[in-house]
Amino acid sequence: MEGSLLTPQSSYDPQVCIGHRIINETIQLKLKECLTHIRTQLDNVVDFWLKHSHDTVHGGFFTCLGKDGHVYDEMKYVWLQGRQVWMYCRLYRTMGRFCKPEILEAAKTGGEFLRKNARVLGSSNPWKCAFCLTRDGRAVKVQRSIFSECFYIMAMDELSRVTDDKDLQLEAEQMMEQIIYWVRVDSSGLGRPSLPGDVPTNSMAVPMMLLCLVQQLTEGREEAVTQKYKELGNWCVEQILQHIQRGGTAILENVSVNGEELPGCQGRLQNPGHALEAGWFLLQYSAMWGDDNLQKTAINKFVELPYQNGWDKKHGGLFYFLDVDHHCPTQLEWNMKLWWPHCEALIAFLMAYSQTKKPELLERFYQIYEYTFKHFPDNDSGEWYGYLTQEGKVALDFKGGPFKGFFHVPRSLFMCECILTDLLAKHN
């Protein structure tokens, strides 16, 4: 796209400048349209969850919500409880129109529910959290991974920011220490047996999630805190970059701990949504530290590549899973179009554009925007569908489920609203 009409020119030419102003006005107009639409969508999504998801008896949130918002299952998934607390707090703290008592109240009740119930009583480790709980908070299932604990930290840290409760921040930091120990020192406490054929793996989800937590725990905090997590942040980046494989032509979801490709399906797996999410985490991190090289790698490898490899040229949308050698993935849902990779793609491309002003990144954002808003939102009953067939037909019509809560949709709309607002402010 070099020399495109949309590319800013450096030398002065009155004709070009007039052309520019018009182009800039065209861009501004379109960005404003996007902003208006995204604001409305965010309002709608927040309303949906405020209306349907609160458990006023036991605290916490129902997340299994049908097409029209009815509760079809009362199970409480700790990931989704933590994410909803985080999202409510973030909206309350940073967007004036959501600074409302009912949002703060709901976040606090959710936080209390988690503090009271998430940790598994009688577990060999007092920090281990359950994966799901009954409506009244009794543990049903425990996963042998770190993610319930990660979303617990996100919830507590963000809640501490709106309530100014330092105990919550401390608890978040203590649990963070436990997670770092599990990931970097000894994972045996998670309960997975050590097996001779089970090779230690660098799975994208782990360093991504930790990098997200580093940003959560340090944002706007004093220098000492930033320094405390600096080495961890750099380690996460290094671990994420190990997923660039095949001579820089693919992001693979699982690699060896030495950054080499693993054999078989596991090693060849691509998860474009995850790569894009890692992409915008890296972009944020590169901006924080002014690291231009990292920015470039993030855009070329974690934003553009997953789009190129993951976009369905026939039906549009991002595939859920792909095999880098074009074998058929063994995941039954590999060709489905899920809401969350599209949420991540919107953030990744808009952030990449906002940092570079490269018009091709904006074009890509528009393409994903168009697919996303044409297919996912339910204009009748509100919120978004989560799971479409390859052809873009709704395959599962609920609005919330065991893995879809108040998180990816509002986070994407929130992030895009912030970036668009910022872009338009700078344009004027």
Add this chain to the structure above:
Amino acid sequence: MEGSLLTPQSSYDPQVCIGHRIINETIQLKLKECLTHIRTQLDNVVDFWLKHSHDTVHGGFFTCLGKDGHVYDEMKYVWLQGRQVWMYCRLYRTMGRFCKPEILEAAKTGGEFLRKNARVLGSSNPWKCAFCLTRDGRAVKVQRSIFSECFYIMAMDELSRVTDDKDLQLEAEQMMEQIIYWVRVDSSGLGRPSLPGDVPTNSMAVPMMLLCLVQQLTEGREEAVTQKYKELGNWCVEQILQHIQRGGTAILENVSVNGEELPGCQGRLQNPGHALEAGWFLLQYSAMWGDDNLQKTAINKFVELPYQNGWDKKHGGLFYFLDVDHHCPTQLEWNMKLWWPHCEALIAFLMAYSQTKKPELLERFYQIYEYTFKHFPDNDSGEWYGYLTQEGKVALDFKGGPFKGFFHVPRSLFMCECILTDLLAKHN
């Protein structure tokens, strides 16, 4: 279908008798056609696995086979290793044309691979088997359930029948004792933590699988063995019948240990393929003990109901999962058409017909037969596809994967060939 032309009449009427003979000839002709087709299919499927799946270096079988049979992953899943040993032995033992040295040899090598590698070294229980192994037999993953052990038993018992190796039979019976202990006395040895919200559940898979093992261990054996497992067999039947719910209008996959419906998605889940498989297990059991009531229940509740509730009236084929209250299931693959429920349905309806001669059961068999053979077999490269979209398009094009091995397809073809041969022999 009372009074249908296909229904046998009891009173003598020359016209009707002539009509009957013609009808019988029509039925026979069609059954013969089915038999010929099924024999050819079975030969084709056996050839495919003989050609592509044998690991001549480490023993055991590759089961991740692509569309044309190429190995796309070398992982060895214990369920599928055990099933392939069982199926080879069963074919070798009972069908003349498969009584070939290469089939026996492959079964023996598979059995040796399992005996050498399946049990997890250093595990707290010497009977616990891995879920999957590396190509050379190192444990990769252990499930906290009984199914690897169940397929180990099937393999060893059937192998003992063709090799006359009593050690294998003994090992199968010893492992069976361990499984019975886990299921009926204390499951804590399986490694699942006891959690306050985790209600003990009667999942269809468990009594079904045990009933299958009872039949495996007792078939053709002396009276003492039959008696030894009689109480267990009756217990399994009782546990399976607890899944008849909603006033007899639905088979639910998970119920409480007292046979009551469980709350939420888990409680409302229907798995028509599983119910149909349980159906023909019950039919076999009822025939063995001459239990007419059980036969009737098996047909009405476990053969006809899952068809009525599970058949896709629009696109044909059996859904994978359904919610009895018509909520959308949370399983992403709920509306896909999988090969194995259709395999089970073919056996269930043909066996139900063979035991009762009710023409409506034969009609249903033809309907499922037509859908199955139109959609699943790959006439170019052999074997069957396993996973179709709701509309019947191939969604995953491999022939073998982590859950699809040499089992459901050949078992269904084998069972149907036996039943059809028997039916036609009786007709003549």
